[in-house]
Amino acid sequence: MPEIESPETDRGAAERLTFFSDAVVAIAITLLAIELPVPEGETSAEFLASVQASGFEYLAFAISFVVIANHWAAHHRVFRWVRRADSPVIGLNLLWLFLVVINPFLTRVLTEGDVDLVRFGAYALAQGVQMITFAVMVAVTARRGWFDAAAPRSLTHRGWVRSLINASGFLLSLPVFLLVGTWAFAVWAVVPVAGGMVRRRLDRRAGG
Template sequence: MRRPRPAGGPERLTTFSDGVYAIAMTLLVLDVSVPPDLDDAGFHTALRGLVPNLGAYALSFVVLVGFWRDHHRIFRIVRQIDSTVVTLCMFGLGVTALLPFPTTLVSEYGRDPASVAIYSAAVAALSTAHLGLLVVLRRRPWLRTEEPMPEGVWFAADLGSTAVVFLLSVPAALVFGPGVMWAWLGLIPLKTYLGRRTRFPDTDTYAGAPTDRG
């Protein structure tokens, strides 16, 4: 197997990634607002109208937190990066930065199947990018630290379950309507189970450097 030239350590990439996730999470809240100078009736109507916005905000915030956590779990075992790792990360971060847009579509046009399909496609793409990172690191051991990898099958299943559910939601939303969003709740017990089966190194390691608890 051709061994690509490493492009250095992962520290700058992980710092940049943290910034993108933080900005994307912050942008989600921009859709949650009430117009000024409303009378009592208009104020209460506006508050009721915020329910879809708050629901979409909560959903996307939880999604981004989960992906940010997975990103850190993956990079705990990274010692060096190469062009493939950078490309996959940039693709994933591009989708991350874009996620506030499909979130707005779901909050404003949640009854339109196309909005749910677009949101599902974005989440599936981000999950696929993380799964690709895990595959690359498994096939290129020179990029990893000496710490053992997490249980590959279970961690891959954890990442892949999100990709599969949301990818299938794209045609399902177009055929059956936006009600397919309720199927996403099934990921909660599934990912909880898979997350418990995934074992990580006992020592706290980030970007290849052990941390000092003391």
């Protein structure tokens, strides 16, 4: 006989999903540090030279830490209001977690050789797909009416917009890389900031 899910069951699933996601994200961030090269040298000059030689690895670690932290912050911002979850939402969340987990691997790929379109593109594409997945998850949850009644309107009506704006930053950086090379890293920061300003202006107009 098939199991009949109740609102209480769905609510428990949402809570377990949040706890599980938090744990996986924490592990992914920890794995980033494991791959960091340890500086070498018997003197201060040799030590600093070793740090400089591994400078891109440390920069990539910082970028990936911020990226994963932003993924988690978005998840926390949304799922603090989610009261129910079913198989489609859980499936989307697992895909989102998969893309979180491969971040340390992609960071290593990015730093193993010269940054070319393949290495840069793999990293950027993964982030873009992850954010699009999250946008779909938010849209599905809103459509089912599974946000708490006290959830902000900006979340329940167009909560997916922020993720799509951030995703566009990573996806747009691919053609930019062909034009300006590694300066395309800046697009990852510029587009979300500019998009956030536009989104806040639209929110103020809607609220007014």
